[in-house]
Amino acid sequence: MFQLAPNHQDDIVRTAKIRFTFDGESFLAHEGETLAAALMRAKLLHIRDAPGDESPRGVFCCMGLCQECVVQVDGKTIESCRLSVSPDLHVTSLRRQLDT
Amino acid sequence: MGCASALQMAEGGMKSIVLDQGDLGQGASGVNAGTLSLQIKRVKLMPYAIRGHQEWESMGDAVGFRKTGGYTLAFTDHEAELLHERMSLKAEAGAPIEFVSNSALREAEPNLADQVVAASYCAEDGYANSSLTGQFYRARLKQQGVQYREGFKLLGVEAGNDGYVIRSANTTVSARKLLFSAGAWLKSLTALMGVELPVQARVNTVSVTERLPMLTRSVIGHATGLLTMKQKANGTLLIGGGWQGRGTPEQGRGQVDTDSLRSNLALARHALPAAENARILRSWTGFEAHVPDFYPLAGKLPGYEDVFVLGCVRGGYTIGPYIGKLMGDYILERTTELPLFNPGRSFPEVVV
Amino acid sequence: MITDTDIAVIGAGPAGCNAALLAAEYDFSVVMLDEQVSPGGQVWRAKSPAILSAPETPESVAGESVRNAISQSNVTHLGGVRVWHIERSEDAFVIHYENAGVSISLSCRCLVIATGARETIQPIPGWTLPGVVGMAGATSIFKQDLIPIGSKMVVSGTGPLVFFVAAEQQRLGGEVAAIVTSNTLLDWIKALPAMLLRPGLLFRGLRWITAMYVNRIPIYWGHTVTRVEGESSVSRVEFKKISKDWTPQGQPRFIECDCVSLGSGLISAFESFQLAGISLEHNSDLGGWIPKQEQDGRTNVGGCFICGDGAGIRGSLAAETHGKLAGLSAVAFLGAKINHSIVKLRREYTRAASFGEAMSKLSIPRPGLTKLTTAKTVVCRCEGITRAEIEDEMNLGAQSTISVKSGVRAGMGPCGGKFCQTAITDLIAKTKSCPVSQIAPPTARPPLRPISVNTLAGDFDYSDLPISKPSPL
Numbered sequence: 075m076f077q078l079a080p081n082h083q084d085d086i087v088r089t090a091k092i093r094f095t096f097d098g099e100s101f102l103a104h105e106g107e108t109l110a111a112a113l114m115r116a117k118l119l120h121i122r123d124a125p126g127d128e129s130p131r132g133v134f135c136c137m138g139l140c141q142e143c144v145v146q147v148d149g150k151t152i153e154s155c156r157l158s159v160s161p162d163l164h165v166t167s168l169r170r171q172l173d174t
Numbered sequence: 175m176g177c178a179s180a181l182q183m184a185e186g187g188m189k190s191i192v193l194d195q196g197d198l199g200q201g202a203s204g205v206n207a208g209t210l211s212l213q214i215k216r217v218k219l220m221p222y223a224i225r226g227h228q229e230w231e232s233m234g235d236a237v238g239f240r241k242t243g244g245y246t247l248a249f250t251d252h253e254a255e256l257l258h259e260r261m262s263l264k265a266e267a268g269a270p271i272e273f274v275s276n277s278a279l280r281e282a283e284p285n286l287a288d289q290v291v292a293a294s295y296c297a298e299d300g301y302a303n304s305s306l307t308g309q310f311y312r313a314r315l316k317q318q319g320v321q322y323r324e325g326f327k328l329l330g331v332e333a334g335n336d337g338y339v340i341r342s343a344n345t346t347v348s349a350r351k352l353l354f355s356a357g358a359w360l361k362s363l364t365a366l367m368g369v370e371l372p373v374q375a376r377v378n379t380v381s382v383t384e385r386l387p388m389l390t391r392s393v394i395g396h397a398t399g400l401l402t403m404k405q406k407a408n409g410t411l412l413i414g415g416g417w418q419g420r421g422t423p424e425q426g427r428g429q430v431d432t433d434s435l436r437s438n439l440a441l442a443r444h445a446l447p448a449a450e451n452a453r454i455l456r457s458w459t460g461f462e463a464h465v466p467d468f469y470p471l472a473g474k475l476p477g478y479e480d481v482f483v484l485g486c487v488r489g490g491y492t493i494g495p496y497i498g499k500l501m502g503d504y505i506l507e508r509t510t511e512l513p514l515f516n517p518g519r520s521f522p523e524v525v526v
Numbered sequence: 527m528i529t530d531t532d533i534a535v536i537g538a539g540p541a542g543c544n545a546a547l548l549a550a551e552y553d554f555s556v557v558m559l560d561e562q563v564s565p566g567g568q569v570w571r572a573k574s575p576a577i578l579s580a581p582e583t584p585e586s587v588a589g590e591s592v593r594n595a596i597s598q599s600n601v602t603h604l605g606g607v608r609v610w611h612i613e614r615s616e617d618a619f620v621i622h623y624e625n626a627g628v629s630i631s632l633s634c635r636c637l638v639i640a641t642g643a644r645e646t647i648q649p650i651p652g653w654t655l656p657g658v659v660g661m662a663g664a665t666s667i668f669k670q671d672l673i674p675i676g677s678k679m680v681v682s683g684t685g686p687l688v689f690f691v692a693a694e695q696q697r698l699g700g701e702v703a704a705i706v707t708s709n710t711l712l713d714w715i716k717a718l719p720a721m722l723l724r725p726g727l728l729f730r731g732l733r734w735i736t737a738m739y740v741n742r743i744p745i746y747w748g749h750t751v752t753r754v755e756g757e758s759s760v761s762r763v764e765f766k767k768i769s770k771d772w773t774p775q776g777q778p779r780f781i782e783c784d785c786v787s788l789g790s791g792l793i794s795a796f797e798s799f800q801l802a803g804i805s806l807e808h809n810s811d812l813g814g815w816i817p818k819q820e821q822d823g824r825t826n827v828g829g830c831f832i833c834g835d836g837a838g839i840r841g842s843l844a845a846e847t848h849g850k851l852a853g854l855s856a857v858a859f860l861g862a863k864i865n866h867s868i869v870k871l872r873r874e875y876t877r878a879a880s881f882g883e884a885m886s887k888l889s890i891p892r893p894g895l896t897k898l899t900t901a902k903t904v905v906c907r908c909e910g911i912t913r914a915e916i917e918d919e920m921n922l923g924a925q926s927t928i929s930v931k932s933g934v935r936a937g938m939g940p941c942g943g944k945f946c947q948t949a950i951t952d953l954i955a956k957t958k959s960c961p962v963s964q965i966a967p968p969t970a971r972p973p974l975r976p977i978s979v980n981t982l983a984g985d986f987d988y989s990d991l992p993i994s995k996p997s998p999l
């Protein structure tokens with residue numbers, strides 16, 4: 075049937091889900107997708123705090139330019155929109171320590 | 175330096191106008207690494223540098239001044255020898271430089287490399303934020319009622335009724351006296367007056383990282399002078415040391431040379447291994463002028479009574495505000511506190 | 527100088543790929559570099575390795591075809607590498623790029639720059655909140671990861687992209703709360719003649735819009751989102767009607783949502799051109815500051831050619847032919863005898879460009895747009911500098927982008943001013959009452975992307991560092 079606005083959600087086949095950690099918490103992601111996408115799926119939008127006014131920031135340009143989505147892996151700063159999720163991935167955020 | 179002279183002249187009741195081809199404070203004074211260190215000043219210029227420090231200190235927050243103290247490091251026995259020889263002479267010239275033990279260094283700066291063989295310390299050292307130079311002087315000039323014009327590119331000078339008429343593409347300004355303090359662009363300006371000065375430009379490279387957790391509190395240098403490094407209050411790490419880029423002042427802004435940049439950053443990483451993952455956001459170059467003997471040009475342009483030159487001051491960011499003041503005094507025909515440097519002196523042959 | 531390759535092409539979008547493919551036909555060695563892993567650029571961005579299979583789209587089909595062509599050609603494709611500096615010498619260029627944490631250099635006799643566009647977004651209160659993404663940015667996520675963004679999105683912007691973003695959000699299983707677009711139906715009717723040149727695209731666009739009406743998704747023509755609200759992420763947006771010059775007016779209305787996609791059009795990613803020594807000129811029809819260019823991608827720098835959206839926003843169809851033309855210019859520069867019909871290509875290019883320019887026109891900012899940025903709005907996201915702080919600096923005398931940057935650090939953060947410079951330029955032009963074309967962007971400085979000290983310093987032995995003799999005592 076001709077569909078004006080098809081929904082393809084169920085027709086997309088993805089790799090198996092694996093676990094990675096973000097600030098110690100474990101999340102599921104399809105192996106090979108970007109960390110930005112994995113965090114979006116997990117509804118985790120607040121990725122980092124701005125160094126100046128400490129306002130919350132997240133994925134913005136989605137193409138590796140704005141630097142809003144950066145996280146740290148093994149001490150290195152990297153854009154989550156350019157990072158592929160793999161099973162041994164442990165991400166540390168640049169959020170200020172939330173005092174909970 | 176031109177702005178500092180103009181302010182001094184205003185203080186002495188002389189009217190002046192500051193002209194710049196670009197914006198104020200965007201030459202070497204606005205793009206340098208901002209190090210205010212007596213440890214990298216020439217022995218003979220030490221009295222000027224010490225007074226320059228006092229000027230910066232009095233400008234304070236408006237120029238981002240911080241007196242942090244500074245360490246100069248030697249990583250080999252040869253460099254340690256060099257450090258001792260050079261720093262002893264500078265201390266004799268009046269800089270409060272002392273040699274520090276490895277344990278004292280480690281206590282003050284735990285993140286520095288283990289390979290340090292010897293280090294000197296000067297409590298007077300610190301930095302200012304060179305990006306604020308333009309903003310600072312614009313405000314001071316306005317406050318003192320000194321006119322300035324940005325985007326005025328001087329194209330010619332003619333004799334006027336009572337002095338000189340200077341010309342840009344679309345306006346003229348007349349003045350009784352002229353002061354050329356055009357940094358690396360000095361040579362082409364004095365050439366307009368028919369005077370060839372042996373001014374050359376070095377193309378110094380500076381780089382800055384993104385904001386980092388605090389890794390160091392002091393200004394860090396290297397025995398050879400090939401590294402200056404400081405972490406600003408906002409966490410960014412500024413890395414310089416006079417590594418050479420490419421280009422000439424006449425061609426516009428210079429270019430960063432990747433070989434120089436690589437060595438500069440390697441030296442920085444060697445001194446501060448904790449900075450290895452820091453990301454560099456920007457590297458740039460600035461033109462630093464000098465003459466063959468590496469002493470300032472500060473005095474009358476040879477052959478003229480009412481045309482003056484100020485430039486080519488090694489360590490000019492530190493010394494600039496002070497020597498600018500001296501120049502103002504000189505033009506006001508006051509006795510200067512310290513002697514100036516005759517631009518008409520003879521220079522050694524330039525070895526290329 | 528003996529170079530590593532004859533021709534280097536930076537950027538593997540439609541423009542870069544076509545330039546590389548054509549040049550390779552003339553038996554020159556061609557290396558094409560791109561920070562994305564696979565060729566395709568923004569419009570044909572490849573799927574991530576997490577996608578095993580998915581329904582095709584026109585973009586994915588075109589992308590696959592160019593990826594196949596590249597893999598079957600003699601073009602050496604370096605994917606996932608980021609060019610960070612371009613150096614020039616007498617008769618060659620040296621490109622420095624990062625690959626997996628290592629900096630590598632590549633010399634070439636001839637350089638083609640096809641770095642494409644990035645988007646510009648007029649700062650509005652709340653635009654720094656998580657959940658706000660660029661419109662073009664949203665399409666990157668859609669194409670690469672095939673997921674919707676948030677569960678309920680408001681799309682606000684100009685040109686055809688608003689409808690594409692909304693359609694893709696739905697196709698991938700997300701919800702669209704509303705489309706808010708500054709353009710009016712009249713703007714679109716004016717663009718109709720140019721669109722008739724591309725009936726296929728016109729039909730696709732009409733289908734998107736009809737689908738929105740059928741699914742009862744409100745489209746607010748002649749409106750704009752004026753504020754984004756939320757605590758630690760988006761919870762709703764405020765929007766208003768706008769006047770002919772895009773000044774927001776009338777009563778604020780609100781839409782609940784958890785994400786919003788904003789866009790004010792595309793601009794050339796001009797920094798690489800600046801580093802290569804190409805001068806810029808201003809052309810608001812083509813996205814503002816663009817490299818000065820002559821016919822077929824030639825520039826004022828001998829041996830350096832440009833093509834695609836980086837040379838002016840004309841869209842992907844024009845980028846393809848522009849790429850071919852620039853490829854031919856490059857091989858001609860290297861002495862090849864051309865056996866393609868340049869005349870035919872030029873004709874094709876002109877046709878495609880007029881369509882692209884009509885689409886770009888829908889996004890040319892109008893004066894009222896800047897009013898969205900209130901005094902307290904953060905303009906420079908990296909450093910958290912507000913419009914009021916920038917204006918204070920200008921009142922103190924800063925009259926150029928360089929002075930504003932030096933004085934308040936606006937544009938000095940990690941993005942290098944890529945997302946605030948347009949707004950800052952507008953503010954300066956407004957204060958000086960002069961056209962934006964007189965406010966030149968700041969000097970480009972390497973690295974083009976942030977790169978670590980370790981990468982730039984490389985492996986070294988302290989004793990091998992070229993430590994010269996100390997400065998005179």
Ligand SMILES: Cc1cc2nc3c(=O)[nH]c(=O)nc-3n(C[C@H](O)[C@H](O)[C@H](O)COP(=O)(O)OP(=O)(O)OC[C@H]3O[C@@H](n4cnc5c(N)ncnc54)[C@H](O)[C@@H]3O)c2cc1C
Pocket residue numbers: 137536537538539540541542559560561562566567568569570607608609610640641642643644645661662663665666690792795798833834835836840841842843845974
């Ligand atoms: C995010 C985005 C989404 C868009 N979506 C659509 C769309 O869905 N439909 C549509 O019709 N048009 C879209 N457009 C417009 C469309 O992308 C362009 O018209 C067209 O792709 C231009 O082709 P190009 O080859 O000139 O540039 P691009 O396709 O942008 O290619 C340029 C390439 O250069 C690379 N690059 C840039 N700098 C460097 C560097 N320093 N080192 C290494 N590589 C570098 C980039 O990664 C990119 O792959 C979009 C634009 C953007 C910015």
Ligand code: FES
Pocket residue numbers: 132133134135136137138139140141142143144153154155156
């Ligand atoms: S979202 Fe902009 S760099 Fe990742």
